[in-house]
Amino acid sequence: MPSFKQSEHKLLLIPGPVECHDDVLLANAHPSMSHVSPAFAPSFAYCIKALRKVLYAPTAQPFIIAGSGTLGWDLVAANLIEAGQNALVLNSGYFGDSFAECLETYGAKVTQVKAPVGGRPSLEDVEAALKKDKYAVMTFTHVDTSTGVLSDAKALGELVKRVSPETLVILDGVCAVASEEIHQDDWNIDVVVGASQKGLSTPPGVSITTVSTKALKVLENRKTPVASYFANYKRWLPIMQSYENLTPAYFATPPVNLIYALEASLKQITEGSPSLEERFQIHREASKKFKKAAEELGFKQVATEPEAAANGMTAVYVPEGIAPPALVGALGSRGIVIAGGLHKDIKTKYVRFGHMGVSVHPSRNDVDVMIKGLQDAVAEIKHQSA
Amino acid sequence: MPSFKQSEHKLLLIPGPVECHDDVLLANAHPSMSHVSPAFAPSFAYCIKALRKVLYAPTAQPFIIAGSGTLGWDLVAANLIEAGQNALVLNSGYFGDSFAECLETYGAKVTQVKAPVGGRPSLEDVEAALKKDKYAVMTFTHVDTSTGVLSDAKALGELVKRVSPETLVILDGVCAVASEEIHQDDWNIDVVVGASQKGLSTPPGVSITTVSTKALKVLENRKTPVASYFANYKRWLPIMQSYENLTPAYFATPPVNLIYALEASLKQITEGSPSLEERFQIHREASKKFKKAAEELGFKQVATEPEAAANGMTAVYVPEGIAPPALVGALGSRGIVIAGGLHKDIKTKYVRFGHMGVSVHPSRNDVDVMIKGLQDAVAEIKHQSA
Numbered sequence: 005m006p007s008f009k010q011s012e013h014k015l016l017l018i019p020g021p022v023e024c025h026d027d028v029l030l031a032n033a034h035p036s037m038s039h040v041s042p043a044f045a046p047s048f049a050y051c052i053k054a055l056r057k058v059l060y061a062p063t064a065q066p067f068i069i070a071g072s073g074t075l076g077w078d079l080v081a082a083n084l085i086e087a088g089q090n091a092l093v094l095n096s097g098y099f100g101d102s103f104a105e106c107l108e109t110y111g112a113k114v115t116q117v118k119a120p121v122g123g124r125p126s127l128e129d130v131e132a133a134l135k136k137d138k139y140a141v142m143t144f145t146h147v148d149t150s151t152g153v154l155s156d157a158k159a160l161g162e163l164v165k166r167v168s169p170e171t172l173v174i175l176d177g178v179c180a181v182a183s184e185e186i187h188q189d190d191w192n193i194d195v196v197v198g199a200s201q202k203g204l205s206t207p208p209g210v211s212i213t214t215v216s217t218k219a220l221k222v223l224e225n226r227k228t229p230v231a232s233y234f235a236n237y238k239r240w241l242p243i244m245q246s247y248e249n250l251t252p253a254y255f256a257t258p259p260v261n262l263i264y265a266l267e268a269s270l271k272q273i274t275e276g277s278p279s280l281e282e283r284f285q286i287h288r289e290a291s292k293k294f295k296k297a298a299e300e301l302g303f304k305q306v307a308t309e310p311e312a313a314a315n316g317m318t319a320v321y322v323p324e325g326i327a328p329p330a331l332v333g334a335l336g337s338r339g340i341v342i343a344g345g346l347h348k349d350i351k352t353k354y355v356r357f358g359h360m361g362v363s364v365h366p367s368r369n370d371v372d373v374m375i376k377g378l379q380d381a382v383a384e385i386k387h388q389s390a
Numbered sequence: 391m392p393s394f395k396q397s398e399h400k401l402l403l404i405p406g407p408v409e410c411h412d413d414v415l416l417a418n419a420h421p422s423m424s425h426v427s428p429a430f431a432p433s434f435a436y437c438i439k440a441l442r443k444v445l446y447a448p449t450a451q452p453f454i455i456a457g458s459g460t461l462g463w464d465l466v467a468a469n470l471i472e473a474g475q476n477a478l479v480l481n482s483g484y485f486g487d488s489f490a491e492c493l494e495t496y497g498a499k500v501t502q503v504k505a506p507v508g509g510r511p512s513l514e515d516v517e518a519a520l521k522k523d524k525y526a527v528m529t530f531t532h533v534d535t536s537t538g539v540l541s542d543a544k545a546l547g548e549l550v551k552r553v554s555p556e557t558l559v560i561l562d563g564v565c566a567v568a569s570e571e572i573h574q575d576d577w578n579i580d581v582v583v584g585a586s587q588k589g590l591s592t593p594p595g596v597s598i599t600t601v602s603t604k605a606l607k608v609l610e611n612r613k614t615p616v617a618s619y620f621a622n623y624k625r626w627l628p629i630m631q632s633y634e635n636l637t638p639a640y641f642a643t644p645p646v647n648l649i650y651a652l653e654a655s656l657k658q659i660t661e662g663s664p665s666l667e668e669r670f671q672i673h674r675e676a677s678k679k680f681k682k683a684a685e686e687l688g689f690k691q692v693a694t695e696p697e698a699a700a701n702g703m704t705a706v707y708v709p710e711g712i713a714p715p716a717l718v719g720a721l722g723s724r725g726i727v728i729a730g731g732l733h734k735d736i737k738t739k740y741v742r743f744g745h746m747g748v749s750v751h752p753s754r755n756d757v758d759v760m761i762k763g764l765q766d767a768v769a770e771i772k773h774q775s776a
Contacts, residue, residue, distance in 0.1 A: 008394070008419065010419065010420075010421040011421060013421035013422075013423070016421075016422040016423065016424060018424050020643070021422050021423070021424065021425060021643065021646060022422060023421075023422050024421075024422050029419040029420075029421070030419060032418050032419050032593075032647060033394065033396065033415040033416060033418050033419035034396075034415075035396040035397060035399040035402075035409075035410075035415070036399075036402045036407050036408060036409050036410050036593070037399070037402065037407070038402060038404050038407065038727055038729070039407060039594065040729075041727065069458075070456060070457050070458045070461075070594065070595045070597075071456050071461070071620065072455075072456045072620070072642035072643045072644070072645075073642065073643060074619070074620050074641070074642035074643075075457070075620045075642070077619060077620070078618060078619050078620045078621070081619065105619065106619035106620075109615070109616075109617070109618065109619045109622075110617075110619075199643070201643060201646075207418075207422070207645070207646060207647040207648075208425065208456065208643045208644065208645050208646055209456045209595045209596075209645030209646075209647070209648055210595075211456075229495070230495075231495070231496075231617065232464060232495065232618060232621075233460070233463060233464050233467065233491065233492035233495045233496075234457065234458070234460050234461045234463070234464045234492075234621070235464070235618075235620070235621075236495075254732075255460070256458035256459065256460035256461070257406070257407065257458045257459060257460075257585070257587060257594045258458070258594065259458075259593070259594050259595030259645075259648075260407060260587075260593060260594055260595075261415075261418055261593040261594070261595070262593075262595055262645075262648075341424055341427065343424070343426075346640075
């Protein structure tokens with residue numbers, strides 16, 4: 005294996021894409037391999053198996069497909085609900101709106117339970133909605149990247165099991181997989197929608213979804229055909245099963261290099277130190293530390309309840325006298341990249357920070373660098389305007 | 391920029407994925423960058439502009455989206471034809487069958503003009519079909535990867551212009567872009583469907599389509615909504631335009647690293663030596679040389695007409711006494727990876743070779759290595775069975 009050290013660059017601390025380990029980037033530079041090579045199949049199989057570990061989902065079927073995280077919404081909407089059926093969308097920000105639009109594109113009748121910006125729908129409101137009608141699927145954004153709001157995945161899964169056991173529970177975990185603890189099997193989650201470039205610390209370009217046996221049964225018993233060709237789980241299921249059995253099969257060419265990269269990252273996540281359990285704890289601690297430091301500087305979390313804030317990212321309103329573009333610029337000149345606002349209602353009033361994946365690994369000090377950078381940037385801006 | 395040399399590996403000479411240049415693989419290992427960074431936008435813009443050059447399509451709109459080549463079929467089927475409209479599919483192998491299935495998934499009424507294995511529909515048959523009904527789109531596979539058959543893109547484009555000018559002409563160029571000459575604008579081609587991992591010598595994971603002004607007009611005037619969320623050109627059009635204007639915009643996260651890799655490859659293709667024109671000539675010469683050598687060893691082309699054979703790949707029936715798996719194995723043990731059969735009717739009787747992209751660059755001798763390997767492998771197998 006050639007040696008490799010990534011070139012100097014600004015530290016990427018947005019809520020995804022995130023920093024990647026040298027080994028992951030080197031794997032992404034793997035010499036060309038046939039997608040049906042017996043030498044490549046073990047890497048594909050490894051990723052499938054490791055994703056089950058990351059999501060505590062021994063019975064789920066992972067699907068690893070070339071695409072953005074967004075493709076996962078189409079996979080759910082085209083495969084697990086039929087035109088005319090009802091979907092309940094819990095909305096805690098930008099991504100709830102978009103998932104709803106995607107479901108409607110495929111003919112679902114969407115009912116939304118919306119929370120005010122920074123909030124999440126209460127369990128009481130969700131229960132009431134579930135009792136009002138019959139829903140094929142209920143979706144929620146585990147971490148809404150636009151607000152940093154964290155949903156209570158466990159409680160939501162249990163609620164559906166109790167109140168509406170036939171409804172499939174869809175967790176949009178694009179900004180949560182591998183940074184937030186998700187016990188897919190135990191929590192009654194039918195689908196986790198993920199992507200490579202967030203907690204999994206792999207370059208973007210891989211759609212990752214893990215699907216329960218119950219959801220696969222729903223797929224099997226559809227009355228109408230799946231309304232997509234590329235995003236058709238029925239076509240991908242035998243492919244995933246074949247690769248897992250080390251027998252490559254073809255439907256569409258997988259993103260071979262990105263799968264090598266994903267394998268390298270999943271090895272660190274599931275076999276390395278810290279352990280998977282410790283990893284989630286480290287994310288919680290890093291989050292707490294950063295949020296505290298930001299609050300001390302006068303930033304105020306967009307998430308309104310402390311227990312409903314993500315552990316892999318932070319969205320905060322800027323203090324008075326600090327314009328978000330100036331702050332982004334001041335951090336940029338210190339070699340740190342953070343993100344501006346995304347949610348349309350508050351876009352110009354807040355900024356977003358990422359602290360997930362390899363960035364919170366004990367061997368690195370990204371969070372300390374980010375805190376120091378933020379302190380210095382704020383001091384600079386205050387000094388300039390004084 | 392760190393130095394980089396890919397590790398020793400078997401020479402990948404299948405009809406895609408193909409070998410990548412060191413610079414392309416290094417670009418794929420680019421440190422993490424924000425998808426909306428002003429530092430990344432020029433690379434995205436470069437790819438958009440360079441694709442217009444590669445396809446001689448100054449007026450077309452390229453779309454660069456995370457996905458497999460197959461996603462391009464969904465893009466066509468979901469955006470440029472409406473349910474109930476007619477599609478004419480010219481079938482020269484496996485990929486015609488699949489494109490037809492994809493179109494039907496979205497509600498198109500498909501009529502196929504099928505050629506026998508190794509052939510392509512005659513222009514007379516296509517003309518007759520076009521005169522029989524009104525078609526929203528006509529699709530053809532420029533190079534069918536399963537048979538190595540090359541369609542006459544220029545003649546087909548001109549035929550449609552003369553006989554059925556409202557029909558959109560869709561060229562499936564997944565195995566043709568950058569290895570076969572395609573003059574999209576001059577030849578009246580409305581969409582070229584491509585992917586990164588073939589003639590463009592970039593790792594797999596990017597769907598590339600270039601769409602004519604006329605096709606965008608058809609999209610704009612649809613009576614029914616686009617039947618996909620992720621594969622919706624209306625959502626991607628402003629994004630592509632923004633990136634081209636160096637103003638990043640967000641719909642779904644682009645495959646950032648693969649776009650750096652694509653940029654590195656497109657730089658070599660459009661700015662390097664040989665020139666783009668010479669590049670196509672070099673592909674033709676490499677193909678001729680390899681096909682002649684294979685024929686001298688008793689292999690017979692699947693493509694039945696010499697002028698209807700691809701320049702970037704070769705599909706050949708094995709001579710008597712040589713089993714395809716044995717041949718694949720004998721070449722593999724010589725460090726050369728070739729592909730087995732894919733077309734269901736002849737799967738066990740033939741093999742496929744790739745000679746496209748960086749593999750035919752004058753600085754390399756991949757084709758000579760492949761010819762020598764084939765000669766030795768055949769001699770070995772004959773010796774063993776003698």
